[in-house]
Amino acid sequence: MAAQAAPVESGHAKMNSVDLNALTSQAREALANAPVVTVAPDAELTVEKAAVSVVSAAENEDYQAELAAAEAEKAAEEAAAEAAEAAEAAAATATSVDVPASAIGNSVISIASRYVGVPYVSGGGSPSGFDCSGFTSYVYGQLGINLPHSSGAQPGYGTQVPASEAQPGDLMWTPGHVSIYAGGNTMIDASKPGTVVDFRTIWQSNPTFIRMG
Incomplete structure (x- = not known):
């Protein structure tokens, strides 16, 4: 079924109407000085779309540099461990x-x-x-x-x-x-x-x- 708006009861004040006589002078002054924003009926909202570029891991220089540094550190640790083992073996067989x-x-x-x-x-x-x-x-x-x-x-x-x-x-x-x-x-x-x-x-x-x- 199509949706229908509920009828406005005559005994209630409308949301867009204000009884200015009931306002205090301070409130009337604030209301009079309130900025009014108007939007043209034919106004359009434009959203800019940012271009997203994707770089593969193989082409990412920073990522490749991190990988190279990690591999170098691992190689150094392995070399140090091998040297220590060699020294221990030499000491045992000298x-x-x-x-x-x-x-x-x-x-x-x-x-x-x-x-x-x-x-x-x-x-x-x-x-x-x-x-x-x-x-x-x-x-x-x-x-x-x-x-x-x-x-x-x-x-x-x-x-x-x-x-x-x-x-x-x-x-x-x-x-x-x-x-x-x-x-x-x-x-x-x-x-x-x-x-x-x-x-x-x-x-x-x-x-x-x-x-x-």
Whole structure:
């Protein structure tokens, strides 16, 4: 059925009529000054439509940059974990020997032995990782003997002694490698990648012994 408007009862005031005589003077003044808004019968309402563009994930540079950063961070974490595992494996499999009795109490050997187990790191010169000259430089440095981080230069900072007179704590050198003599047929060094600082049987051929200090 078609909807029909309810008839207006004659006894009620219409919504659009106001008895101005019943208003106070203040109300009449407010009503007289109230702005009047008129709208033309043929007025039209225009709504602008904004264009929406869609960019695929592959073409979104910001999104791709975030993905690349996340992947790089993950790769770095995995590399660090692998390095830690390698160091642990090297420490577990490293061939080591006991400290000779002749080296007990020697200040150089005592300091050097604190770093047994530190992994070999190319260019390393701290307890987080040593290479051969970085290790000897760090150990002697704690005794006030400053050596350059260079296996070729370190022998020039001491006095060469015959192998028969070598003592624990002397620097032991061959071209390309330096270590610390620990007495007998033993040395302590940061040997090569994949190993850790440890006491080892001397593996250098005809080493030169250098007395430091």
